[in-house]
Amino acid sequence: MTRIFDDPADFADDQLAGFLDLYADRVRGVHGGVVSHRGERPQVAVVIGGGSGHYPAFCGTVGPGLATGAVVGNIFTSPSAAQAYSVGKAANQGRGVIFSFGNYAGDTINFGIAAERLRAEGIDTRIVVVTDDVASSDTEEERRGIAGDFTVFKVMGAAAAEGLGIDEVERLGNAANAATRTLGVAFSGCTMPGEEEPLFSVPEGHLGLGLGIHGEPGIRDVPMLPARDLAALLVDDVLKNTPAGAGRNVGVILNGLGTTKYEELFLLWRHIAPRLRDAGCELVEPEVGELVTSLDMGGCSLTLMWLDDELDALWRADAYTPAYRKAGAPVAALREPTADELADAEAVVTAPVAGEAGRRMAGTVRAALAAVESVIRENEHELGRIDAVAGDGDHGRGMVKGVTAATARIAECGDDVGGGWLLQQAGQAWAERAGGTSGVLWGAALESLGRHLGDTADSYPASTVAAGAREFAATIQLLGGAEPGDKTLLDALLPFVDELERRVGDGADLAEGWTAAAGIATGRARETAELRPRIGRARPLAEKSLGTPDAGATSMALVLTAVGTVLTSGEENA
Amino acid sequence: MTRIFDDPADFADDQLAGFLDLYADRVRGVHGGVVSHRGERPQVAVVIGGGSGHYPAFCGTVGPGLATGAVVGNIFTSPSAAQAYSVGKAANQGRGVIFSFGNYAGDTINFGIAAERLRAEGIDTRIVVVTDDVASSDTEEERRGIAGDFTVFKVMGAAAAEGLGIDEVERLGNAANAATRTLGVAFSGCTMPGEEEPLFSVPEGHLGLGLGIHGEPGIRDVPMLPARDLAALLVDDVLKNTPAGAGRNVGVILNGLGTTKYEELFLLWRHIAPRLRDAGCELVEPEVGELVTSLDMGGCSLTLMWLDDELDALWRADAYTPAYRKAGAPVAALREPTADELADAEAVVTAPVAGEAGRRMAGTVRAALAAVESVIRENEHELGRIDAVAGDGDHGRGMVKGVTAATARIAECGDDVGGGWLLQQAGQAWAERAGGTSGVLWGAALESLGRHLGDTADSYPASTVAAGAREFAATIQLLGGAEPGDKTLLDALLPFVDELERRVGDGADLAEGWTAAAGIATGRARETAELRPRIGRARPLAEKSLGTPDAGATSMALVLTAVGTVLTSGEENA
Known part of the structure; x- marks a missing residue:
């Protein structure tokens, strides 16, 4: 249940104000959302967004190596075209703007209008829509965007940070989307600020297979499963949707929706990782944690992005945002203990010679x-x-x-x-x-x-x-x-x-x-x-x-x- | 509710197995817990720990700049002395071991025994107990350790990474603890894996002031408050416990306990930050998020660590662990837009001259x-x-x-x-x-x-x-x-x-x-x-x-x- 708020109607604005206070050293608030401070060189602006209630999506992933700006709508509601236009214009560094968001009608319309307005002002503006949710439709155009938002944003953010032009960043974003598949399950609904009852519910002792992140219909309710079986369900269903021509390397996200805790996700990962490896996948820098949430909803999703060499490098690239930070250097500087050190650490103390x-x-x-x-x-x-x-x-x-x-x-x-x-x-x-x-x-x-x-x-x-x-x-x-x-x-x-x-x-x-x-x-x-x-x-x-x-x-x-x-x-x- | 598990009795071990698979590039599992891979130079080993169910405490904060190892007990249960001994021995890099944990009877006993055993083998071993929870007792010795665990671990982790000796790291850890105060509130209880009912509950429409992170008694139940009033309660009560001789600079943590979401915490931060500033505090790199949780408990806590120059530098220092990553460089490289750039972004489109x-x-x-x-x-x-x-x-x-x-x-x-x-x-x-x-x-x-x-x-x-x-x-x-x-x-x-x-x-x-x-x-x-x-x-x-x-x-x-x-x-x- 959502407990902390003043006027529930102002929840989205109020939380954004706190976010902006906290991260004032790296982002600034503009009408409609958040824009990253600028790096040394101008880059293509990758502007992401959608409704609030999905933190760290969307403003939590604004920063070097990821998004340039985020449009922040009301809870579970598309931002307006005016908001998207404003953030796009503020994020533009003279190299054009790419709007990217999950495939929902309101977002498609509002970002579309904003893009038209920016183009009318001479700002080259593109749109990359995320359609990763295999449960929502059989055709790519009609699929929803859920946790796969992150893989697409990450790839474009890294490409833009590398200094690539807008055509290339757009092409890579679409390639990332085409290579990304997600299946989610929900255990329990989420409650809007000020409401007593959840927005939707999952029958007791069941999980909703393929349920959307705002409670949109899933495939079916199935009885709750032990972790091992849940892992099998997720892995097998996502693998069934492997894109044509996919290779072995996959970027992986096991995403928590809110109430499902990290320890539960790790426990599930224990079964997911070997099952993916058994299926021939090479797991590349997997992420287990909360990347696209849904208020206090219980549940999780598994996302795979099949990586070619281009996507592989962009998935691995460093990024530094409020909620997602990745740097290869500190880990690369570590080493496993030497044989001598191991012997020391594992030395069994033996009995002294007794008199x-x-x-x-x-x-x-x-x-x-x-x-x-x-x-x-x-x-x-x-x-x-x-x-x-x-x-x-x-x-x-x-x-x-x-x-x-x-x-x-x-x-x-x-x-x-x-x-x-x-x-x-x-x-x-x-x-x-x-x-x-x-x-x-x-x-x-x-x-x-x-x-x-x-x-x-x-x-x-x-x-x-x-x-x-x-x-x-x-x-x-x-x-x-x-x-x-x-x-x-x-x-x-x-x-x-x-x-x-x-x-x-x-x-x-x-x-x-x-x-x-x-x-x-x-x-x-x-x-x-x-x-x-x-x-x-x-x-x-x-x-x-x-x-x-x-x-x-x-x-x-x-x-x-x-x-x-x-x-x-x-x-x-x- | 905790939903993902196989045999609930094995939850702690099973989740640890998943964690170790995921972060195999930087940590290794040993009997009883986790040890970081080694850096270039040997350092004092800071070994933290306690029961499971508090992720990212404890294994999520093992890595460069933070803990050297973590002992992982069963859910909400102290690890055994044998576990603590094993992790301490494996973490030791020849410069001694500091065990640090929150002040609970079981942890005190088991880490105490492990320390004795290590000392008997010639390994210099110290103990730094965290006692930050102002709600739990009037005397420092009897206070519990809650989210202030993190400030103390962070300071010692940074000191050890700098190469300081064991006396210095121990002294700084104790100084951090003496400078740290936390007050928490709970909105709802948490549910152990496999259980249907929560371990404890907070009366409907109320919050439990000062409730412990395992449901230990708090000060009292008070009716649920709007965010502004909740912020005032937390800030004023923590400030009442300002240590003698404290300066203006404070490291701050607004910690979520599990079900309370980031957006709620940001909303609360919007009121907390100005109230602290109005009280004369200079906020140093505040952290808002989940650092010490309690399964799916609802609630949050406010921690202040009053900083002298030594603690200030250690609080700001970089760290790179699975759950907590901090690097000054990417943010330092950013800049706000110039006046020209701002003018571009905010340019109002004016009406063209009409025929x-x-x-x-x-x-x-x-x-x-x-x-x-x-x-x-x-x-x-x-x-x-x-x-x-x-x-x-x-x-x-x-x-x-x-x-x-x-x-x-x-x-x-x-x-x-x-x-x-x-x-x-x-x-x-x-x-x-x-x-x-x-x-x-x-x-x-x-x-x-x-x-x-x-x-x-x-x-x-x-x-x-x-x-x-x-x-x-x-x-x-x-x-x-x-x-x-x-x-x-x-x-x-x-x-x-x-x-x-x-x-x-x-x-x-x-x-x-x-x-x-x-x-x-x-x-x-x-x-x-x-x-x-x-x-x-x-x-x-x-x-x-x-x-x-x-x-x-x-x-x-x-x-x-x-x-x-x-x-x-x-x-x-x-």
């Missing part, structure tokens, strides 16, 4: 993760139940996915790597597969713990592990932005780390300190799980990043307890 | 047009009634408007001009004011008749006038594209011309021949008005250009008869 202590730690890490996987699987349902009180109930599932990915990843690692490396690998796998913010935090915390411990120390005394636990918690605090009391896993983790540090500082061994601290965490988690959700506005990060507060503390306590059991049994085994 | 016969004809033309105005006014209602049978009933009104404008225009012409000139003036006025295709045809036909007769002949014998009538009819045939029998004014006009030529050829004087021929026209018009509309498909031009066929022939006959009366009484007076 004896590091390799011993690897055994503990494997045992601990196995125990964690086991306890998490046992409690998956209960964690989901707690989470569902205030969240979406997927915490158990997420934890299972994370820890399963972690144990699978370390199972792939060789026996000679250290525990620090295993923790880093486990963390990366956990983050990638668990999904959600708590999965990312668990993964990052494990990774930072592993990096902190490393694999090259001579030994891993309890104080080193306690410092690692602090690092683990700090990573979660830093990335998650939550604070104690926000009802997150920190409410179990931080008391655990505090107690572990205190016990180890007092001389306790690791298993003993860990087990005691895990007991504290379990108590806190129970309190947290039972508390009602905190009232009031949480900080945005805490709110978003730790959306499953109750269950998060509980799963943390379960993990810590399971690891404690492993550490204890490990000491007993040692 | 005696031409001046005598002027009297007949004035009398004839007065008689035509009188008979058309008398028959306005009847013409409307006939037209309403198959058309929109406005033919009488249109004829009155046309002839009234014509008589008013010739009343302004001096007594020394000829009848040929008066007919040309009358025709131009008629076409401009009557509206509709029949008005344009009447105007063009009168103009060509006047041009045919001219004002310099020694006499105007009946044969000259008959040839002029043929010219009058030929103009309508040529411009309108209709044929006899299409139920248009030609069905009265052509028999008239045939009969006039025949009578004059047989030696009749003008008044006699004209009156007899007008009688034939009246008879044919009556038949035409009584016939049922022709069944079958009319040619498009005939159908469109002559939409009021019955009434058109009738008004033609009325005019011809009235002119005949004037000619007869003129001969009697002579």
